[in-house]
Amino acid sequence: MLITFRRDGRGQAHDQGRQPGRAGRRPWSAAPDPVGLPAEVLERHGAAVLRPATAATFAGAPTPRTTIYRTGVLQLPESFLAPGSAVLLARLNEILAGIGYRLAAERVLRFADLPPAFKRPRRLPDLLRRVRLEVLPGSVARPVDAWTALQTLRAAAAVEPGIAAAVARIELEHLLVGASLYGDPSTEGHPSTEGHPSTEGHPGPATYSRGGTGGRAPVDVIMSAPRRCDLGRLGGRRPVVAVLDTGIGPHPWLDCSTSPAADDFVYLDTATQWLIFAREVLDDKDQPLPGPIEAPVYDSPLLGELDTHAGHGTFISGVIRQAAPDAKVRSVRIMHDDGVVYENDLLVVLATLLEDVQDVQSGAAPADLFVDVISLSAGYYSENAEDVAYTSQLEEIVISLGECGVLFVASAGNDSTERPCYPAALSPLPDGTPAVWSVGALNPNGSKAFFSNDGPWVRCWATGAAVVSTYPTDYDGSQKPLDSLPEENAPGLPPRRETIDPDDFASGFATWSGTSFSAPLVAAALAATLLFESERDPGMSLGDFDPAHTVARAARAVRTLGG
Template sequence: MAIQFIRRRLGARQVGGPDYEPAVKLRVPAELLDRHEGRVLDPRRAEAAGGARPRTTAYRPRVLLVPDDVLCDPAAIGAVRAVLNAAGYDLEVPRSGGGASARPVALRALTGRDHDVDSWAALQRLRAAADDVLDWDLVRRISLEHLVFSAVTINGTPWDTNSDQVTGSYRRSPSGSSRVPVAIAVEPPRRDELGDRFTRRPVVAVLDSGIGPHPWFDIADRSAPPPADGFISVLDEAQRAIRDNAVAAPSLLDYWDSPVVSESLIRDVDSNTGHGTFIAGIIRQAAPNADVLAIRVMHSDGVAYGSDVIAALEEISRRVDRARREDRPGDMVDVVSLSLGYLDESPADSRYTTHLAEVVRRLTEQGVLVLAASGNNSTGRRFYPAAFADLPDLPGAGPGVISVGALNPNDTKASFSNDGAWVTCWATGAGVVSTFPTDVSGPRQPELADEHRSGLDPDDFRSGFAVWDGTSFATPLAAAAVANALIDVAAADTGLSLAAVDQETVVKRAWAALERCYEQYEV
């Protein structure tokens, strides 16, 4: 499998070229919006308070993201509620979580006010009051709760792989999915013992759909957590923070990838079932000496909530900070792999910052290498968080975001992959074979079957392997290359040992690893 690293080219966008950002019409299936109480913003009808016309995005209309420190300040949250009350809204203010991260807060109509509850409209009321009734710095920190989608589906929509949107050369299954069960005859890639070459294993955090059973990971079933000191571990603090986030929609209970099948009467294997396990298998193949820290932020239908992604990243940042302060190398997280994202309604509007950008920037300041999928819309429109690769590096910080596009097996760029100067890495993301939960078997049957013979069952994954396509799978391959580079630079320079987790060494090691990737894979 191929990997190509490109030194970041910060600067002007090329209008009409690969950086041109055309309008992308979001066609989110109605059942997904209903399940997650979501809405697609229509730029033609959406009001805008003192700014440019927004672009289309998907969001939760009954939720606003509000920083926890604002919720803790009676005067600040009181002023916000007063403006919203005048517009017929109110916030159901939760108890403080004790941190500064953004929290999802339920928005409701005041009693006796019969109107649609829409967080975008409420946000415009707050923005209109900035520098008048409200402090401008406070208002810019309140934002929409975006729906974040898996970066796997081909041909125009970043969700539901079991739809007719999967067409052409990437369609293999009669069900319309590019995900197909396969069988392979290989042993799990061998892991070297700790020793002179590396004193600890680099850790790749995977924020995705969770994990399922597979023999490569010594997980036989879902009755017990992953084994201690195994290839995969979980972060209970992150799962607890995500449960605490639950507002007006289904909550993720733990790290298991479930339910396996959709909630429809047909009971298809859900569109992103196995997504996280597949990604973990890519890292096991390409960087067997690394470890995976699996955090479930995504539902099995490929939808995540922005606040859950932020909460998980916040917990990783806290863990890294704790590792540094208490000199605990075993708690270090070196790489974050994000195979998800969203199209922002106003990325060029510098007045309003996203909480996701803030926590991603904090991780890069800590020296954590963050890689994110560029998305599968076949467009130049920026897909976040991958498009944060556009941001300049900060003095004393580690490398900025590495955004990853997908290559075909013959090293050409996959037709579905997003592209632009903000895409800084390319890796094989089409025709990828990896691990899949062994307990997944759906209702679809082979096209031909009798008591003696059968065609391929597109829904039976008991072999434990599948082939799949998407920038989702290019990203962990690039993350594995970075993890390997961390081992290499630590072995070459004792001053960059993986046992050292002080800020200065971590940042130097991250830059050295990226430079190593340039030496090996630069195009």
Template sequence: MKFFFTGETPRLPEPNPRRDRTAGVPNLPAHILDRHRARVLRPGDAPLAPGASTPGSTIYRYNRLMMCHKLLENDAQLSELDAALAVQGMRIDREHLAGKERSARMHRAKVTLGDRVTPAQVDAWTVMQTLRGAVDGGKCSQELISRLRLEHLLVGAAWTAVGDGHGSPSGGPYGGERLAELTYPGRTPVDLVLPLPQRRPVHALPGKRRPVIAVLDTGIAPHPELPVSDRQEDRDTFVTVDNALQEAISSDCDAEGPSIDGPWDNRFSDDSLLGRVAAYYGHGTFIAGIIRQLAPDAEVRSIRIMHNDGIAHENECLAALTALAEEAERARAGDETARPVDIVSLSWGYVDEDIPAEVPAHAHSALRALIERLNGLGIAVVAAAGNFASARPFYPAAFAAGPRSSEAAPTISVGALNPNGTVAMFSNDGPWLSAFATGAAMVSTYPFLVEGSEETEQNFRQGRKRESLDPDDFESGYALWSGTSFAGPVIAAKLAAAMLSESPVDMAAQDAQSVALRVQSALKAIGG
């Protein structure tokens, strides 16, 4: 297993008006966009308010706006928005908000048509431009508009066709899909005969506490090497889930789209009549297996926020990160019942419509604010750099380039290496990267899927039969897979292992100063 840090302070690319504003955007098929109520923002087609700059391409949910939760609680300011939107015949859906508890975890509002009688297209980008035009007309305040953003689609960073499961990888470099398909195998069943490392009992660890890595992904599936329990049960299992948090996340999922219904990665097939294994089924289980191999004494806290087509909604991610920050704050305040995480591993992201030179460090991004909040609490965030062979910043990984206090934990952006240590052809790269780790042709745990292929099941009933490798038959419980999705967990696991073996601070200490020293010592020990 290879990894290294770049040795340079991550920074965003220098301003360049000739930069390609369409690079690094996932090539999602139309049915995936429709499923998640999303559109691709194309610079040449984007409506612009007077004086607005041409945006970069991104993918966003067309009938949702991200808002500061304090704005959602302020009916007077919502009315101000409605008045500005009336010129387009649109409004903020108050009925959508009325049935929900407005809390610090809620960041999304629905945009709908108003009382107009003529047909119109609801589009969050057009709404944003309309509101910016209203500022110039004196009908809306700039401070209010600054608290609004698009809700982006967050795309998983595994080398798999989103929504397809076979064929060309998702969002490969332009013109390079076929090359990538030939040089990097997709998700492939394999068998493993090597024993996994021994896991020590918790009473044998420093501070009698395990380092905890939160994995916000597709959830977890049963596997004998990855015993699971609900964290409320207070059992010492390698993976824990949080059913109470999952219920809160599920309650805010859109009724119009796919839902997050619990912590389990449970819809293994796609929606076609062919019944193929869904593109991202097993993604979270595979990541947990990487951590199990490299940091057997750690605990993985699995939080499901991603669908089996590899898509996550920004709002659900913010809800999960907010819950982690709140628990860490209770622990830092002396609450001994709180069990905070030490590291957050994120294997997904998006490209932003705002060019960094025009909106420095995305000052109004709720995702950035939450990651900075976690860093300030001493929690390291490790994020995949993306698989688009692009230097365009991929967020949240590129938040590693933002300013950080010397006492805060880092955000670490991770690109992928081939097994021989060279940079993988598909990996994003740029000055905003912190590290590289093996991410191509990785072997890890995968959900047992005897029924992954109907043909396999029939052959089993009929007795022995010759056949080629069945790409949907994962009854071995292991798979080979590639992507920066799997390079990030390598760094997260190495950091967790170093917290136990190299840090001078006991794992049990939860005061702010000890937490900061522990993560900084572990990072230095692994070369960061």
């Protein structure tokens, strides 16, 4: 297990574009944009790629950078939808009417109107909500575009100070993409390398995506599950790592429970899961996430090929099982099996975790709901120029988590670029401590992986290439061995002879590459270090939830680990 920290890792991500480039290279702000997704994935999620050359802007506005966003929705604070904000909402719709759009706010059921059975964040009552854009009746029929709508509102706010503060709180809903490599990046269908200038004609990053060179492929291991210590010996509480990913599939190493008080390795957070589902249904989203359990999902049902990120969450949980067997995983499914994460779903989960942490610290919730580390293996590239910062509720929540002593770990991305990827590249907290521990990937020999993003905003590095971990045992895609004897197995005889089936994961283990897997390794190391420090020093007890204590405890773990 290789983990290293940058000694100069406090560089502000928002300043990247104003720093000089390295000798013989372009400045980071001038680097080619690595953003892309296959057309079928964009269509599935109602999304588009914002291109600077064709994006609408108003006079004096900075040229945007490439990003992926949902075209039919904007994110508005929930207070904008309350009856007391009817005048503001009417004014916003007046402005949008100039381009033939309207905000269909009446189609959004407010959090306050949800049945009591649904858990909901209370400390952030103004959480952003998706609001659909519609074409006004009688207008020229054309597809709605959230970026055009947002630019129209910002142009009006530039000359109408009374709405400027409100418009600054309206955001696009970005698509985050899982940071694992799969398939063959020389063909269409690889979101982290499609149209990627650093890989066109460059075989370096491409090699990691093929089976046998670090791509997703079945393997077997000759070892038993890492031993876990008895809970009583650990002082009654395990460090908790929240894994926000594709959920958990069946595997003997990953015993699961839906109760936070149970001592199973995985706590399936069904309360938060159903909150996400309820919001998605209420917001009329086309692709609502199912429950917390991973099931085989195929990219094309008629072809039977496993989807690109199928098994992603199970693999990540297995990394933590190996590196921190005495920890506990709190699993929330926010990633689709094609690797897409909706920004609003992420906001809901982080707000819920923040509420749980603050409730534990105030004595209003049991200790089982406290979270020590958050692991996220997905990210997006912001459209904002480096010298322009629009309000980001994601950053607000992440900072609040850090102020409660929660360590946030995120993958740096697999695009071989120095362009900041979010939330990994969020700026440090006011005291200089990183709000997010952004993690790049190392090869097994300790060198930096060719595919990994880099730059001063990448604060630590860990093994992320050709990693071996758990994979759902019931995943078997349509690919078959290259060679196999035709006869069937006969009773009492050895199994038939064949070459390796490239997508039969009955062994329960796989090898895979990506910063997706270096991030949970750092999260696991932090969790293990929290436990180590609590055993070594009674003053660092995991059972003390005073905010000053949890912040000091987190800082001690980082220092011990080498940060």
